[in-house]
Amino acid sequence: MMGLLKKYTGGVAINNHAELKLFNERKTRNQFQKHLIAKTAANYVENGDVIFIDSETITLEMITFLKNKQVTIITSSLDIIVQALPFENLNVISTDGLLERDTKSFFTCSKRNSFGKYNFDKVFMVLSGVSVSKGVTCTxxxxxxxxETIVKGNAEVFLLVDHTIFEKYAMFTYCGLKKIDYLITDDFLDESYQDYATKNNIEIVIVNHS
Structure with missing residues (x-):
């Protein structure tokens, strides 16, 4: 196989596994399924919640379904900030740092532990790939x-996954699957995931396509 690794802005991905895609390219893939996953995730948010929304196309869809709720949102996503701007009931706290243009998100080396100070009620996480053996990974x-800092807190952890990234993995694991409370996806999972979820008290939520 020619070349085990591919280098991208912001990370390294393993060939034939999860790769970092440009934001606009990812936005067009599986849009309907992502819309349903985001809608289902937003249904778990209650008035008064303090939530973290991870930076990705699938989580951006959540704002459509949160716009009538009283919620505090912490995010590193420029697009989520802009999307939430018209809705005064959404209290938005932006993380600081350098703007990564490919993913339209802010990140910084020096402030990564500052997330530990927030008392989130719920966190909505995304990923580059997931498997029982490798856990939840990013590039x-x-x-x-x-x-890793965010999911180590006491908040309920929601993982938003479209079916195309199961059994794929990127270079870095940020948590094991057992740390997840809710796994929201658009297709039924095989027995290995169902068994793991049962043993580790993970609720698998399959979105309604009707």
């Missing part, structure tokens, strides 16, 4: 440390 070491 950047810096983002991996930030995500």
């Amino acid at each position: 950047s070491s810096i983002k991996s440390e930030i995500k």
Whole structure:
């Protein structure tokens, strides 16, 4: 096989596994399924919640379904900030740092542990790939440390996954699957995931396509 690794802005991905895609390219893939996943995730948010929304196309869709709720949102996503701007009931706190233009998100090396100070009620996380053996992975070491800090808190952890990234993995694991409370996806999972979820008290939520 020619070349085990591919280098991208912000991280390294393993060939034939999860790769970092440009934001606009990812936005067009599986849009309907992502819309349903985001809608389902937003249904778990209650008035008064303090939530973290990870930076990705699938989480951007959540704002459409949160716009009538009283919620505090912490995010590193420029697009989520802009999307939430018209809705005064959405209190938005932006993380600081350098703007990564490919993903339209802010990140910084020096502030990664600052996320530990927030008392989130719920966190909505995204990923580059997931498997029972490798856990939940992403392509950047810096983002991996930030995500790891966020999911280590006491908040309920929601993982938003479209079916195309199961059994794929990127370079960095930011948590094991057992740390997840809710796994929201658009297709039924095989027995290995169902068994793992049962043993580790993970609720698998399959979105309604009707």
